[in-house]
Amino acid sequence: MSRVTRFAGRDPGPAARVAGFLAHLRENGLRLGVAETGLCLRALEVSGAVTPDACRGALKAVCTGCRDEADRxxxxxxxxxxxxxxxRQKVTPAAQTAGSEAIHSSRDAGGTAAGTGSMTAPEDGEDEAERDGTGKLIATRHRSLARRDLREVVQPDEIAEAEAVARRLGAALRDRRSRRRIAARKGDRLHFRKTIRRSLATGGEPLTLLKKRRPDRPRRIVALCDVSGSMSVYSRVFLAFLAGLMRADTEADAYLFHTRLVRITEALRDKDTMRAIGRMSLVADGFGGGSKIGPCLDQFARTHARRFVDGRSVVLVLSDGYDSAPPSDLGAALARLKKRGCRIVWLNPLKGWRDYAPVAGGMAAALPHLDLFAAAGTLADLAALEGELVGL
Amino acid sequence: MTGFREVQGDLAAQGYVASDDLAMALTLAVSLGRPLLLEGAAGVGKTEVARALAAVRETRLIRLQCYEGLDASQAIYEWNYQRQLLTIRAAAEDGETGQSVEARIFSRDFLLERPLLAAISQPVAPVLLIDEIDRADEEFEAYLLEILSDFQVTVPELGTLEAVTKPVVILTSNGTRDLSDALRRRCLYAFVDYPDRATELAILAARLPEVEARLAAQVVGFVQALRREELDKVPGVAEMLDFAAALTGLGIADLTRDPAVLQATLVTLLKTQEDRARVTTEVAQRLAGKAA
Incomplete structure (x- = not known):
């Protein structure tokens, strides 16, 4: 265990340090308001916490709000x-360093650091090797270590366009299947309790008849986007679509996968579009590498799906189905996911090709579990899906 | 003001073994008067915390079980319509004036208290447990926010009913949907995880002191190993206690001795058909052997 931080002598005192700590948490993505600073101080006061671990427990209870935050x-x-x-020289938050400046700003990431290379690996190595060569699309097993700035890939106007598409798709997926009825002005049945209650005003004569109906329950869209090397041509469209979807539909949920699965819902909810994409590129480290569709979907089915997928969900998988893991994994993962009662829609950009047949092992194994298997390589394709999704 | 160690000790006296983080969160919830949101898998003892806390504070536990479609009339209050109607009929025969009847039928006597109203009108501050808040609709969640911040209920016919005492509020969630940020912000938060080996042994010792040390170690080792297997429904603490109670009830002192009995008692731990099929006699024996 490391030793306690020593603060500079001219420091204003404990309250300022706690304020500094909250600023530190905010910089790291925890959503905390001004009131929390006061609450933290009061919590430390009333809990009688004297040891570092007790303080940690007290501040944790106040500052965190979900499991991810508690873990971090x-x-x-x-x-x-x-x-x-x-x-520590100053407790007030230090000016952000040049590197993170680019991440938090809404400016397009520019310059040298963005696309061409990275601190961990040069981009021209494996990445290039995947894309040219024999011209075949091959699933690769290894992670790409290149950090790619996704803001290079996606532009704001595309997101606006994608948002419109996503909004339409969201509307198409809405269904009307709630079993319980709630009071409504135009209902199909009599709301007996309310009618009787209202009749008290008219001496027991039910003059006004109140109705109830089954409310529209929106379906939750869960999108899983493959960003492995073989999909890099289409990532532009799909990432814009995801960003648009998250802005259009507050219920939706988004994930990226390559060799790992990453939840990007929180990152994409950022109000600043370009900052959202910037945050996404931070979490989606390994962009454009190999693909392990089966294991990623399996991980999804076991972890996030338990929380976010139910009978009202539509799971959209955006992938070409080139998997480096055995096809049986993919089949099993989808079967597991299907058990949660959701609809599974697989959008494959390759399906639009002439003479395409789902012969890739992964795709063939996935087919029996899909509710809809359709082509989608461009925004126009996605928009055209509207009709098919209505009938789902 | 009591520190969290005392709270931990008090809870232990009630047979609830709380982790440091949870004890601290409970202490703060009581002293700051903030609601506490508990998250965690099913069966880790979230609901039980509230029960233990109510016992420690020697007060009532008022429980509101949330479900889809839960509305204000089920959660807060409702007029007793039948009684009102009967009173009106009776009053009409007696020739009572309209105004006096009205004053009578819209009084507290005709109000059916539901959990939320009951919780704020107790003479001694109770523990209010709002169980599985994630199952309720978003609209209800929004309404709950209002009650949790003001601790008052407005009944149009009666006016605003202020809280007599402020209850200690504990919300639990299994994470079937994301809760709103507003609710999360207003609450203190603690994540309750499956207990580690030592904690689980302590829980077993507190709850079922009659289980012998050797069997207890085997039971806990077995359940901990079982949690690492690929299961649809991971057994929680309550299941572990059932399992231990079943074994003691059958008079078994050693888990590894009789495979058939072990397999039969697994009904207390495995709750789906797939899980039953997955944990065959061989698997169970392997796990029991490791635990022994």
Missing amino acids: FDALFDAYWMDAGRV
Whole structure:
């Protein structure tokens, strides 16, 4: 365990340090307001926390709001308070460094650091090798270490366009299947309880008849987008679509996968479009590498799906089906997912090709579990799906 | 003001073994008067916390079980329509004036208290448990926010009913949907995970002291190993207690001795047909052997 951070001598005091800590948490993506600072101080006061671990527990209860945050909190706490005895110069948040500046700003990422290389690996190595060569699309097993800035790939006007498409698709997927009725002005049945209640006003004569009906329940769209090397040509469209979807539909949920599965819902909900894409490129490290569709979907079915997928969900998989894992994995993962009662729609950009047949092992294994298997390579294709989704 | 160690000790006296984080969150919830949101898998003891806390504070536990379609008349209050109608009929025969009847039928006597109203009108602050809030609709969640911040209920015919005492509010969620940020912000938060080996042994010792140490170690080891298997429904703490109780009830002192009995008692741990099929006699024996 590291030692407690030493603060600079001219520092204004504990309250300012706690404020500094909250600023530190905010910079790291926790959504905290001004009121929380006061609450933190009061929590420390009333809990009688004297040891670092007790303080950690108290601040954790106040500052976190979901499991992800609770998991990350310990590391953030250590970074601020247990900084190996280093002297912290100022408790007020320091100016952001040049690197993160680009991430938080809405400017297009420009310059040298963005696309061509990265700190971990040169891009021209494996990435290029996947794309040219024999001209065959081959699933690759390895992770791409290149950090790609997705803001290069996606432009704001495309997102606006995609948002319109996503909105239409969302509307197409809405269904009317709630079993319970609620009060409504134009209903198909009599709301007996309300009618009797209202009749009290007219001496027990039910003069006004109140109705109830089955309400429209929106379906939740869960989109899983393949961003492996073989899909890199289509990522532009699909990422714009995901970004649009998240802005159009507050219920929707989005994931990226290559060799790992990443939830990008939180990142994409950012109000600033380009910052959202920037945050997404941070979490989606490994963009354009190999693909492990089966294991990723399986992981999804076991973890996130338990929380977010139910009988009202439509799972959209955007992938070409070139999988480096055995096809049986994919079949099993989809079967598991299907058991949650959701609809599964697979949008494959290759299906639009002439003479395409789903012979790739993964795709063939997936077919029996799909409710809809359709082509989608461009935004226009996605928009054209509207009709088919209505009938789902 | 009591520190969280005391709270932890009090809960332990009630047979609830709380982790440091959870004890701290409970302490703060009580002293800051904030609702506490507990998340975690089914069967890790979220509901049980509220029960133990109510016992520690020697107060009532008022429970509101949420479900899809839960509305205000089920959660807050409802007029007793039948009684009102009967009173009106009776009053008409007696020749009572309209105004006095009206004053009578819209009084507290004719109000059916539902959990939320009951919780704020107790003489001693109760523990209010809002169970599985994620199952309720978003509209209800929004309404709940209002009650949790103001602790008052407005009945149009009666006016605003202020809280007599502020209850300690505990919300639980299994994560079937995302809760709104507004609700999360207003609550303190604690994530309850499956207990580790030592904690689970302590829970078993607190709940079923009659289980012998050797069997207890085997039971806990077995259940912990079972949780690492690929199961649809991972057994929780309650299942583990059932399992231990079943074994003691059958007079078994050693888990590894009789495979047939072990297989039969697995009904207390495995709750789906797939899981039953997956944990065959061989698998169960392997896990039991490791645990022993």
